[in-house]
Structures are given as C-alpha cells and as structure tokens.
Amino acid sequence: MAASWSLLKKASMRNVLCFLWIACGALLALSWELRSNGELRSNTVARANYLKKMESLEADNRCCTCFFHKQNCVCKSLQSSPISENIKFEVFMHYKEFGRTSNTGKLLHILYPNQTTISLYQIDDLVLPPTEETIILYPSSDSACISTRIQQYDLKSKKLNIIVLEGTWAETKTLNRQFPADIPRVNINNLISGPSLFTLRKQTKELCVR
C-alpha cells in the first residue's frame, strides 16, 4: 500500500511538472506571438503613415527632400561647411517625423548627401555601425560634450559615425532605446549660447527644443 502511494505521489508530481512545463511553453509562445503581432502592427501602421505622407507631399506640391512647399524649397540655398570625409551621419528618424516641415535632420542629407543616410524607425532595418566608431547625438544625463568626445577620435585615418535621433522629445526617447547603452551619447550643450532661433518648434527647457 505504501509502495503504491509512493508511486502515485511520484506520478502526480510528474503530471504537475509536465503541466507546468507545457503551461510555461504555452505562455512563452503566447508572449512571443503577442510581441510579434504587436511589432507587425506597429510596422504596418508606420508604413501606412509613410505612404500617406508621401502621397500628401506630392498632392500638396511639396518638396520630398525638405518637405517645404516647392516655392519655398530650401534645398538649393543651403550651404555646407567643410567637414572631415571620415564623418558619416546616420539620421534615425521616427516615422511620424517624415514630412514634417519642422524636421531638421533631413537638412543633413541636403548639406552632406554623400555622408548622410536617413532611415525610418519601424520601416527600415536598423544597421548598427561598430560601437568604437560611433556616437549618438542624444542629450541624456550621462552624455558628454560632442567637441570633447570628437577629439578622442583620429578623423584623419578612422571613420566616425554620428547617429542623429530625429523626432519629438518623446519620440527620441524611444529611438534612443533602440541602441546599445555602450555607444557614447553626446550633447551640444556647450555650443548653445542662448535661446533657440528655430521657431518652428518650441523651446520648453533651456537645452531642449520640443
């Protein structure tokens, strides 16, 4: 009787463990499914938003590069300052930012067309350049001054990728989370001498334009 009770206990324990194992597997599969579906939905929304913006740019007779109306297009009036050919700009733009006239990251592509790539969050694949050759323009609390950081790179012989996060303040927080924490963040705080002259967006804090 004692032996059969022990066998029964072992069998019950095995059943419980099997049940837990199956339940864990099901939960993992469900969470993966929900996550995949969530990402898929986000990507679909982003693509739809992008296509809609493209259509409206054309319908409104606006420039697809600077997003201004064609009579106010600034593409040919901008002049770039010389910079090292080893500097590459990677503008990582929130998909909602595409088509906004107040967006400034697009101007980098006009100024340095051969040194700038623009990719859209949730539309383009994020390709990470080597960490040791990359900095991210994002004024987080642990960010360093860009001028000081750039001095640490030998731009005569090595490349430097500057990732520029483009979006509203809230959107760039999301964009920043897409990159590993060990890529240095930099700010331009020491280059700012007064209130922003850019009037298409409000400066709600001393060093922050929203």
Ligand SMILES: [Zn+2]
């Ligand atoms: Zn233009």
